[in-house]
Amino acid sequence: MAISVSPAASESAASGFDSLGLSHPLLKALQEKGYTAPSPIQLQAIPAVISGRDVMAAAQTGTGKTAGFTLPMLERLNHGARPGRSQIRALVLTPTRELAAQVLDSVLEYSKHLQLTSDVVFGGVKINPQIQRLQKGVDVLVATPGRLLDLLQQGAVRFDRVEFLVLDEADRMLDMGFIHDIRRVISRLPDRRQTLMFSATFSAPIRKLATGLLDHPVQIQVAPANQTVRSVEQVVHPCDMRCKIDLLSHLIRSGEWLQVLVFSRTKHGANRAVERLSQQGLLAAAIHGNKSQGARTRALQGFKDGSVRVLVATDIAARGIDIQQLPHVVNLDLPNVAEDYVHRIGRTGRAGETGHAISLVAAEEALLLKAIERLTGETLRRENVPGFEPTILSAPPLDLSGGRGRRSGGSSRRRQVTHSTRTYRR
Incomplete structure (x- = not known):
């Protein structure tokens, strides 16, 4: 039935x-x-x-x-x-x-x-x-x-x-x-x-x-498979991989965001983002599998009570984060699996509120973005942020084997290939 x-x-x-x-x-x-x-x-x-x-x-x-x-x-x-x-x-x-x-x-x-x-x-x-x-x-x-x-x-x-x-x-x-x-x-x-x-x-x-x-x-x-929430405004900000955290910081400050959930593909990336944001004066915490239960509980509680402004999470650790009126979700990295994009942005735009889902997308993630658009049947709006326009317009896709989200090339030879095939904006 x-x-x-x-x-x-x-x-x-x-x-x-x-x-x-x-x-x-x-x-x-x-x-x-x-x-x-x-x-x-x-x-x-x-x-x-x-x-x-x-x-x-x-x-x-x-x-x-x-x-x-x-x-x-x-x-x-x-x-x-x-x-x-x-x-x-x-x-x-x-x-x-x-x-x-x-x-x-x-x-x-x-x-x-x-x-x-x-x-x-x-x-x-x-x-x-x-x-x-x-x-x-x-x-x-x-x-x-x-x-x-x-x-x-x-x-x-x-x-x-x-x-x-x-x-x-x-x-x-x-x-x-x-x-x-x-x-x-x-x-x-x-x-x-x-x-x-x-x-x-x-x-x-x-x-x-x-x-x-x-x-x-x-x-x-309860809803068509893989359909995104209509009350969520979605936008893609193209940028270079190396500029993502700085762009995130700029968006938080310029938009005066008081509470934002950020998704990182890896635990290391989450830690790095928190370190950089903290250095720039933004109260941030990470939540992922390598954190102790006490640290995860404190980070989540701080995010809920407002003492933590930015919570950076991996997909697995984010399961169980239930905040009714979360205004902003940012994909610092696009997910390996397109379905996870729907899960991520579904955490905002609840309880009759309009949510905002922002994805910071580098050239290396072009195939991941196409997979998301193919899954959801939507073409996401692209919008450059002044001062953070991408200089790398084409690059080999990320190597996501094993789900570790590394860039292509474990060997020096493959790293050289990756570098030589990038297309730069003149």
Whole structure:
């Protein structure tokens, strides 16, 4: 069963959440958060999950998907028996620590009037406190795959009572190489369970993962695949690779931007950008996989409270950054995968606000830009910034083998070729 709904479908939700089968405690929590009308994904997913159906949903960040699976899951869990020692009843797998923490926050907010317990576990922090917390059992456990398997190996969790499995951002987990960990977890779960899978797209790898994992799922797609958000103004500023950080600094200062999320292709590039911006007096912080959990949490909190003006993130680390009115997103580097462009710019232009997505594009990234335009079906507006016009108009494409985003040429010979084939503006 496949369902496709457009964002406009939320306008028909005049009766609000009370028509979707949620009980009073959950409706009260939603009212206290000020939520009145379900989003398109919530309209379709909540009744399907409450009825016991498996769900496979294509939903981007910012569509309300977390509430779409959290609310009905809590509704069903509230009518069952409590977990025993080390048991869990609902398991939510996420690709990153930040997203795991965000999902737990949602679970805690929505279940505040229910007698349900919840917890989160991920790597980068000590495991013993997590083992101790899980001894009593927990209704909802949000986890990253690696740490969950560590806990399973140590006998800290039991899967025999799992009623729900949720794979959140399944496409990103596949991209990050978690497929074997996911299959190991699934092999230990009861056959009789309800499974929910949320992904940005219904790609071939996602459909392959879903085969045999979900039982005749309701398929939901809340918007046309890879469509960018219409409330986001998009522009490309052509420039030389070496001038990108200076151009970013100029844009922030001249535009008087107070909060901007910047995407870097690599961890090293994120660190370099933060160092340069800080030297120029802009409060900046980086968030990526090599940062400790404490450093990542402090950077994200500083960005939210305004003490950090510029947050520079890699694609993987940015999952879980959920800020409702983020005004500016800048692609310091274009992503290796065109679909990630849609994810990135979808973080602005929310809650009825107009967002701005700016891409700083060098000649080496011409093919990446073409791939994005081909995917989205849009030609992005080019606009030179005075003083930062590109001098290099043509260059060999970046070598993205291994996803490390290096320029072509690990050898001196290839570096010489790269240099000699550039075309300079006269």
